[in-house]
Amino acid sequence: MKVVLPDVDAVIFDMDGLVLDTETTYFIAWQQAAAQMGYVLPDAFCESLSGLHFQQVSDMILAYCGHAFSLDHFNQMSGKIWRDYVSHHGIPVKNGFFNLLDVITQFNLPFCLATNSLRANALECLDLAGLNAIFTTLVTREMCVNPKPAPDLFIKASELLTVPIGRCLILEDSFSGVMAAVQAGGITGYVPSQVPPDKRAEFLADFKATDLEDVSRMLAYKVTTRPL
Known part of the structure; x- marks a missing residue:
């Protein structure tokens, strides 16, 4: 069944297991x-x-x-x-990330990273993966009172991107992250990093994607077919 996304005006990435195979x-x-x-x-x-x-x-x-x-x-x-x-x-970058990034930048969508990691650890991982210059907006553990599965990180990300949370596509690979995204009120995409996928995360998320390449196709289709 073809997944049709709601209107998306920004993208929020998790880091561990979603962007990076940490x-x-x-x-x-x-x-x-x-x-x-x-x-x-x-x-x-x-x-x-x-x-x-x-x-x-x-x-x-x-x-x-x-x-x-x-x-x-x-x-x-x-x-x-x-x-x-x-x-x-090194740290491998997950399949489809660069193609998804191309779609995001092509359509001028703001994006950021929101991770339970501390800032120093997140920056170290991004550097080891060769992505140290990609994310100009980074939301990390010390910026919020409660980490995931609380929604705080994603709400903070929405504020920094100046996009309502309901129009932010939040991409997560774990049940804990999906819980946080759903509680925040974002458009939640579950991109599982483990096999088999977590059935609880599948149930909660708005959609499940095979990988970030799959998400890039969904997002490109949504943006190009959006009414003017």
Whole structure:
């Protein structure tokens, strides 16, 4: 069934798992650090942390491993493993991002990034992916009282873009992010980063796309067929 978007005047991107394939690199670092400490973090558990901010991830890892688990040591080790990994491999950009960016710029739509990451971490990831000059508007964890799944980040993004939230297309890859986008009142697109897709996110979102290439086709069709 063909998806027809409502009127879109701005685009808000999530970062981890949506624009950048950072989640794979985080999972590798978490699992290797845990293994060195004598613990196992299964793939399914790591995937359940998708879209959560740092403190929520830390709390869930501690709850999973038990209170004898040294979270400080784990964070130090996983941080070092992550930086070693991405310094050699970089961070991949998700399929379709550049084509979607072409559509957005062709039609002069304002856009920004809204992420649960702290600003310094977001800038580091964008730089490692070669996207450090792309997003002139960046909404990060320290700019809002409540992180996703609260709607604060997206409401702030709408204010900075000076576009009503109801005309902002918000693209998310996780259930937590979709919850935030829906609560904010944006046009919510679910672009799953995990297989199988989260059924809860599919139910809540206005539409599901295979990838950002799929979104670029939808958006191009919508903008070019909009009545003058």
